[in-house]
Amino acid sequence: MQPTLHADTHAQASHHEEPGFWQKYIFSTDHKVIGIQYGITGLMFLFLGLCLMSVMRWQMANPGTGVPLVGPLLYHLLGESAVSKTGVISPDLYNAFGAMHGTIMVFLAIVPLAFGAFGNFVTPLQIGAPDMTFPRVNMVSYQFYFMGGILMLASFFIPGGAAKSGWTSYSPLATIADMNLRPNGQTFWIIGMVCLINSSLLGAVNFITTIIQLRAKGLSWMRLPFFCWAQFVTAFLLLLAFPPLEAAAVLQLMDNLLRTSFFLPTGLVVSGKLLHISGGGSPLLWQHLFWFLAHPEVYVLILPGMGIVTEVIANNTRKPIWGYRSMVYSILAIGFLSFIVWAHHMYLTGMGVRIATFFQTTTMVISIPSVVILTALFISLWGGSIRINTPMLFALGFLPMFGIGGLTGLPLGFNASDIHLHDTYYVIAHFHYIVAPGTIFALFAGIYYWYPKATGRMLSEYWGKVHFALSFVFMNLVFMPMFIQGMAGMSRRMYDGGATYASNGDVVGLSPYIIGLNTSVSHAVWALGLAQIPFIINFFWSLNWGKKVTSDNPWEATTLEWQTPTPPPHGNFDKEIEVVRGPYEYSVPGKSRDFTPQNEPDQPEPIPHGNPVRS
Amino acid sequence: MSEPSSSTRTLHVDEHTIEEMRHHMRRYLIVGVALAVGTGLTVWASLINFGSYEINIVVALIIASAKGFLVAGFFMHLISEKKMIYAVLSCTAFFFTGLFFLTLWSMAHENIIQIHLR
Amino acid sequence: MSLINQNPSHMEIPYAVKPRPDTGLYNAKVGIWLFLASEVMLFGALFCSYILMRVNAPEGTWPHHWLNIWMGMTNTIVLIFSSVTVVLSWASLKMGQFKRYKFYQSITILCALAFLGIKSFEYHDKFIHYQVNLKDGRIFDGHLQSAASTTNQFVFKGRFIDKPEELYNPPLEHAEEPPITIAKSDIKIDPTTKQPMMENYGPWHNTYLAIYFTMTGLHALHVIAGCIVIFAIWGPLAKVWEQDPERYVNRVEVSGLFWHFVDLVWIFLFPVLYLL
């Protein structure tokens, strides 16, 4: 079952009573098992999110025609009110799929993967700790996440279907949807979100405490791998930005179930009828509380990705990261500033000019540290003897994709240009460049990079490269046209893909070319889905038949996670760890090997003069 | 199943600890009385007319903050905590202030809403 | 339940009991403060919402003195008292006096229960408090006497309101009110719902009550949670005192920090909801 490398540890471990299956894999308190639980669940949700969008893309590209294969299946699952017999999905179901696509992707796929899976698996290993500080809290955190996921999934099958007011759930829209049914999809959404928020809060407390308290001897802050810094800042974002959304969720739940009016204004008329509510609430309050979380949340989505990419780049360029310190200060600055830019999502809500200018300014300022990090990573490539393997390909793909995503954010941050671009496909393209070819590529890089540590076997390089090449091409074919559609004025969240607003005789609207892009985008989406097949097969096939690793450190890396047995046992390290150097001491002149692990003691002789490596 | 064999752990209690705790306990009682007095004071202050209602609000908030300071400072030992905790709490205070004032500023501007305090 | 791992395995998490030299803190202490930081943001957002609801309300419609000041004050004192017993119990434990710790902490738990009792009484009082709009244009405001009421007529103790402003500024003291009977047929019919216009003071009544119920409800959940944790350490987990007293003292300290935070929130809730 295990490679024979550490026969002694296993012999020693085997006289402990072996925990049963449930203890070991389901109710485990081991951070690595929990990380893998997060990983598998998150990947499944990632796939589900993609499936929902594939169905929606059919509807957009071919309005009014039934979805082949899946349509009839959905008809049987969800009933006639949601899908016609021929498989045409209803506008309500389209909205529900859209809202759930966003919710699932952000809260059930990317955050759990980037933070829950990689954070859990890698962070304690990288800081030389035996586990998280609160292993049982860690388990509960996963269970909350799981519960949240179940609630979200279950909501598809209740009367009225899942929440259908966008992942932003703006009130009053979210509160008046399915008003005659209570509890409805929105109720499930709110309670599910509360579970997910609690999960993240517990996780954040655990991560921060772990990084503060359990760093190995000698692992000072400036010797911390950048990945750990990224997780540290991410945890703070979750810790302090999520509670206001939790408050907002409680308030919306009150509106939903107890007929209060926190977010409902006086005199609200729905379908020509005055609502019987007390009124006096403020729809804008929801937006403020939501975006107070959701802007930091976008950094929660991207920072762990930057951390993974940094590790992979350092390892495969075989040289120290350029500007490690400035990257650390930048990521701290991002963390700080991300709390005071949120209202750039609300320029069109009629704020005053001065406050809008304030948010425009902070938005521009926060792009500086992001650019610093990206630049440092690009410069790190300079002069390296780069190893091109699958993790590195994904990391290299990340850089320009994140660059495109970030730079296209600037026109959204200026309130003058945002008036034109707000709520169009341009916004969709912008943030997808950051999360999809950005974060998701970083996640893939991480999976290919740490898979050998977790399983003792390598993923296939050949199929990994195929996976990368196809994903890279189709990602761009999916999202690049959306910039064009958005600049032409195509709005997001439209059931018919904008056909209503098409040019018609003398009425100028969206041109056939712009509408026609829907079709090519949809084809690219389905192709992108197919491109994941090599990955899925590779992932499972390699568990049993992948190439075995021949050492605990197959990538010849410097950070501590590679100093453990493979796969790491419960408690992680079988030796005392003392860190004596910085995280990325690659190609140190005068050393016999081109990497020096963080815990490798200095040779007795003095280090040669002119050593370029900072410590 | 049980704790490792090194678990004959004991609590170290010496003269110094006892002296210190006695001192603490006296202080807790004084703070407790001060809090009770503060509570009476807020109620009293809320029932008198200072001429303008805004003053009532400010007075009530000042008393509440003072009481909050006593609880946090003495019961939660914040007056003598470690640097790390101060760092965490100052970040929190900063972001909280941001949430509070930026939200109010965004919504109180240009007559989107008029401010009524009464 | 406990924040500290007791995993039956060969591995031990460092600094679970003893402080880490460079931070001077043991793990759970860092953890609880981080958690409290997030709680500050949670209640902070609610206070922020409160202010917005309040400044949003049309001139003169924000209620004053709808809650019983004396009950609120009693509850404030009860919570403060329980905070004192928490710190006294911790200090006793530090001196090794387990019995005194148990004594003080049992008072804490009783205080928590008293607080919840008073709070439920206040909730109940709001749920039987009705505003009734009559067909003749008058407004009645008072407490339903359900025992004396039938389906066709209701008995209240309350008063008729002359000017609507009076609804929002009821007199602080009022004399014992005689029972008043109102026939269902005298109650005005709401044009949108076609129901009699008789609504109790639940969260749906207006934004003040909405925020009152939300904030105090969430606070009460915290009281319940704190009470359960303190009780668990006091009773079922008391054996840890023999096995590992230092860890036990830490647990008491950490649960105490949570409890003081709950007290702290109430110190702000009381003036904001009852007095201003």
Ligand code: HEM
């Ligand atoms: C680099 C600097 C960035 C700037 C200047 C920026 C700016 C903006 C602005 C102003 C909007 C609102 C556009 C509108 O609704 O009209 C927006 C939307 C969005 N951004 Fe960014 N952004 C940046 C980075 C990021 C990052 C790192 C992410 C991470 C995933 C991200 C994800 C999103 C998302 C999800 C939305 C959509 C919000 C919605 O549904 O309305 N952005 N961005």
Ligand SMILES: [Cu+2]
């Ligand atoms: Cu933003």
